[in-house]
Amino acid sequence: MEIREVRAYERDKWLGFRERLWPDCPREQLEREQDAILADAPRNAVLMAVAPGGELVGFAEVALRDWAEGCSTRPVGYLEAWYVDQAHRKQGIGRMLVQAAESWARARGCTEMGSDADPANEVSQRAHRALGYAVIGHQVLFTKKLA
Numbered sequence: 001m002e003i004r005e006v007r008a009y010e011r012d013k014w015l016g017f018r019e020r021l022w023p024d025c026p027r028e029q030l031e032r033e034q035d036a037i038l039a040d041a042p043r044n045a046v047l048m049a050v051a052p053g054g055e056l057v058g059f060a061e062v063a064l065r066d067w068a069e070g071c072s073t074r075p076v077g078y079l080e081a082w083y084v085d086q087a088h089r090k091q092g093i094g095r096m097l098v099q100a101a102e103s104w105a106r107a108r109g110c111t112e113m114g115s116d117a118d119p120a121n122e123v124s125q126r127a128h129r130a131l132g133y134a135v136i137g138h139q140v141l142f143t144k145k146l147a
């Protein structure tokens with residue numbers, strides 16, 4: 001299994017992963033986010049898990065954030081997206097993706113990582129804990145449209 005950064009011709013495959021991770025998010029928004037990530041390469045990386053035959057089987061997005069809840073240093077690495085295709089789960093690929101994301105952040109001077117998970121996503125929470133991530137709290141999120 002190889003973990004490497006996404007290549008330009010893999011944009012649609014990357015979008016497919018994003019649609020599976022966030023099925024309720026409109027495709028146009030997912031594509032806008034891809035544009036924003038690609039436009040800010042110094043602060044973002046998109047990592048692909050590539051099987052020996054060349055098949056892409058998972059991905060992670062990692063970013064430099066100015067700060068993250070529970071972290072005491074700045075900037076921090078932040079795990080923005082993390083997904084492995086169903087058929088390839090529980091084989092250590094998710095772990096490899098997170099380790100690569102952490103290495104990317106460490107190489108940019110970070111000493112802490114942040115991440116988040118939906119409270120209903122038990123698997124994600126268990127996987128985070130297995131990889132050394134500690135729960136620091138639970139939040140209620142708000143938004144408001146400004147006229």
Ligand SMILES: CC(C)(COP(=O)(O)OP(=O)(O)OC[C@H]1O[C@@H](n2cnc3c(N)ncnc32)[C@H](O)[C@@H]1OP(=O)(O)O)[C@@H](O)C(=O)NCCC(=O)NCCS
Nearest residue numbers: 082083084089090091092093094095117123124126127130
């Ligand atoms: C979360 C996810 C990326 C993990 O990928 P994965 O390749 O299965 O993870 P790994 O096999 O590397 O496992 C990493 C650790 O998580 C734990 N873990 C993974 N799946 C688990 C499960 N279903 N139940 C309990 N623990 C689990 C493993 O025990 C492992 O720890 P260990 O190595 O000490 O045993 C994958 O389940 C997934 O894509 N889920 C759907 C998308 C999602 O929820 N993403 C996270 C959004 S915040």
